[in-house]
Amino acid sequence: MKEGPDIARIAALIGDPARANMLTALMTGKALTATELAAEAGITNQTASSHLAKLDAGGLLKPLKQGRHKYFSLANDDVAQVLEGLMGLAAKSGHLRTRTGPKDASLRKARVCYNHLAGDMGIRMFDSFMARGFLETADEALLLTESGSAFAERFGIDVATLRSAKSPLCKECLDWSARRSHLAGSLGRAILSQIESRGWARRAPNSRAVIFTPPGEKAFEAEFTLKTG
Template sequence: MKDGPDIARIGALIGDPARANILVALMSGKALTATELAAEAGITGQTASSHLKKLMEGGLLTQAKQGRHRYFALSGPEVGATLEAIMGLAARKGHLRTRTGPKDPAMRAARVCYDHLAGDMAVRIFDSLQARGFLQVSSDKGGIGLTTAGESFVTDFDVDLDRLTAGRRPLCRACLDWSERRNHLAGSLGAALLDRFQEEGWLRREKNSRIVNISAQGSNELKKLFPLD
């Protein structure tokens, strides 16, 4: 075996259909119980416990106890980003689930990707920030960052940049959107913007779902705030 990161172990953990369903259910960023995850995966509680143990041991999930209940969540944003990237790869290669329904267009329009916005509106926001010179590619690190003008823009939108930059998490990160197949904004700034949009009342997350409903007023305000030619 070659030295280096063991991607085979991660691939095996994610590759099981039941575990994949569990991980996708947690992409909403909300912690769920073993019973709820068993229902999402279509398996028994005993089987779910076995899968959850493996995901915990693999470092993909964390667990918190509250009273008699145990809640499970993705261990961090990098796990959510990895799942979104794999979903994008699956979509590009034609590996799609054949079952579609009324929720499919809504998922593509706007959804939560762990703790930030994904979908059509999220891609628009990323494109607008980049087109207006608020985001730039960092050639030395291969990532993205805010320009001086971009810092002023998000500060004017009441985002506390000092608090975000003081944290250990990257401020900006490009996350490949599985449905649009282009980038949306992740990182601590992506999460902060989603929080601000909710504070403004422009969007509302559906209960027990990753779907985000954007109001008519919210759509107008977001398009004004993030215009595209």
């Protein structure tokens, strides 16, 4: 018998179309009910409950009960990163489920990926951080430099609190639409939260798209420039 991780089991859990749709819906980072996930997958509530039980047993979901309602979210960042990687592979291979259109253009420009900024604007921000020396790689890990920490503090982020948490501060996440990196981890989530708090952008309803206001986009461009000085 072969030994090692059973990737076939995980792949089978993700590979079912209904379960794939539900997992993709949870990439916004928002917890959803079984009824909401059933609607995303286009299946009945009873069928959705069966699928959710399998995903929960497989360690891909984290259920949360609040009052009479039960919510589901992705189990952790690792699950989100695998899903984003699969999206990149599917897009690169030409396996797209919808025609290119205005909605797709919005997703390519800016979208949420498990509560951090992805799309062209997320890539631009990551490139800016790398060019300005705010991030560096060491032993395949992504690290926040002293100058990067100072920038984040000026941007209104409590870096010390983020460092004290168990979740990784900085992670490199491959963007499925451009197959280039954007910033994940607790810092990536905190930056998107600040962008929303400042009123620069909002999350589109029933979509992963992040919509920037014209002033917000100008402020973003000014803050996350590629200048090295």
